[in-house]
Amino acid sequence: FFVRLAVCSEGPRAMTDLRKHATYEVGTVCFYEDEGDNWRICAIQKVAGEPPKQAFSVRTCTIDGTLEADGLTATVPLDKLAPLSEEWLAPVKDLLHMVTLHNSLLLEQIRSRYWRDIIYTNIGPIVLALNPYNYNLPLYTDDNMPKYIEERAEALHGGSRLPTHTWSVAHNAYWSMVKYSKAQSILVSGESGAGKTEAAKIVTKYLARCSTHFASAAEREQARVITDKIESASPILEAFGNAKTLRNDNSSRFGKFMKLQFSKNGFLHGCYTINYLLEKSRVVGHAKGERSYHTFYQLAAGATEEERERYRLQDPTAFSWLYSGVERITEDVQA
Ligand SMILES: Nc1ncnc2c1ncn2[C@@H]1O[C@H](COP(=O)(O)OP(=O)(O)OP(=O)(O)O)[C@@H](O)[C@H]1O
Ligand SMILES: [Mg+2]
Structure with missing residues (x-):
């Protein structure tokens, strides 16, 4: 050490x-x-x-x-x-390089980057991300991913020449794991609606691609199957654990600990998820303008006539635990 x-x-x-x-x-x-x-x-x-x-x-x-x-x-x-x-507002890529520190200056630095569509900023090895509500910012679209992957271990310890990204965190974790044979942790934190769930998806996708970029076609295919499974587990977990709140239409009402498992040669070969602290009380009540868990509305929206009969399903507005008269019901509920 x-x-x-x-x-x-x-x-x-x-x-x-x-x-x-x-x-x-x-x-x-x-x-x-x-x-x-x-x-x-x-x-x-x-x-x-x-x-x-x-x-x-x-x-x-x-x-x-x-x-x-x-x-x-x-x-x-x-x-x-x-x-x-x-002079205090001279643009910096890393907030640790600011010459004078105050909330006003920190805020202005990241605000001026945001208006130029630069949503990621380093604070040393930490990546600060602002939610862009836009998946098509040119600097960050998926076609840029290979450039990051190809930097391999050279990007470790601040060696990257590319703009910082959530991928940078994933990249450093992956190559630190490979180089030092040590498990790595990535912590995603922020207030509700900040983009934690989406960031975790971005990290997972990058790790899957990064781990097989230089592998054979067969190995890449194997990792793709696992990645598909991990990605398709998300909507199921979110159906039972996410709900619309006043701050976020897809708010996670549970904590999630994901353990991505890699084989000795560095290929992604499994994923293990622990859920904890589900907000159970939401099943029997929610604040005005919010909703219960997505799954109830999805069930009501997608059930066949026969299922409606069998489970005595009606429109969600008929159930007081699902509807208190003010929330949006039909939008973004995928059956
Ligand atoms: N990187 C991103 N690019 C584009 N849009 C994003 C991104 N991250 C988040 N969003 C948008 O913001 C919404 C809220 O993000 P997300 O659900 O990840 O927040 P969260 O931090 O997990 O909130 P909560 O604590 O309530 O679960 C997303 O549904 C999406 O519309
Ligand atoms: Mg979330």
Whole structure:
């Protein structure tokens, strides 16, 4: 075993001191924190009152101070302002390379990447992903996958020359497993609707392809059969464990631990899934606008006349446990 330590002579500056010494007057371009905890770039339009109880009227603008035509306005106290310098917002690919640290600057970095359709950002070896709600962003479509796979073990320890991706995490895990013969873990975390379930699917698909990219046609075929099985298990698990919530139309209401098994020569040859902490109470009730588990609606939508008769099935709106009068029922329920 060995431990790699990165020692930096000069780390990023925390914003605390910079905030203490910042001055704000009419025309100053800075950040303000709105009621939704968003830090927005703004220009100060008016300062009222005397320190320390000043009120600053601000309006959103671009970094060069150009006011936004349909921008937002607000009046905020001093502690809702944070200074801004163009140099602190120099684009970085890894948030660890930022020269000054503050929520406002972190948010602005990832926001400006997002508007350029760059949804992945490194924080050291961690990949921060923003949900794009779009599977066709040119940088990330599946036809880019071979480029990542072909980097092989050279991409380990930050050696990749490609834009970061969820695939990068899968790639590093795969080659660390092969190179050091050690089991690897990938943790996907985030709030509801952040894209964890989709990220886990992206990781699984990549690992399957990566493990057989250089294999014979027969070995690739064998792995394809296993991958198909893993992929087709998802809709079944999701039917019984996912439901529409106010935050996510396909919210996982259970925890999932997936163990992908590889043979000694590195081929994917099995998958083992443990489910835990299912939200059982949803079977007998759910919040307004939400739904019970998909499977009940799918059953009602897809049953034959004979099954309807046999199981006494009716339209979901007839069952109070499935419908409380406000939720959408028919959309996205695949029978
Ligand atoms: N990488 C992605 N590309 C495109 N769309 C995505 C991606 N990730 C997520 N989405 C969209 O966001 C929705 C919510 O994502 P997902 O179900 O993965 O969230 P989650 O983090 O698992 O939420 P929960 O904790 O509620 O289960 C998906 O149904 C999909 O429409
Ligand atoms: Mg989920």
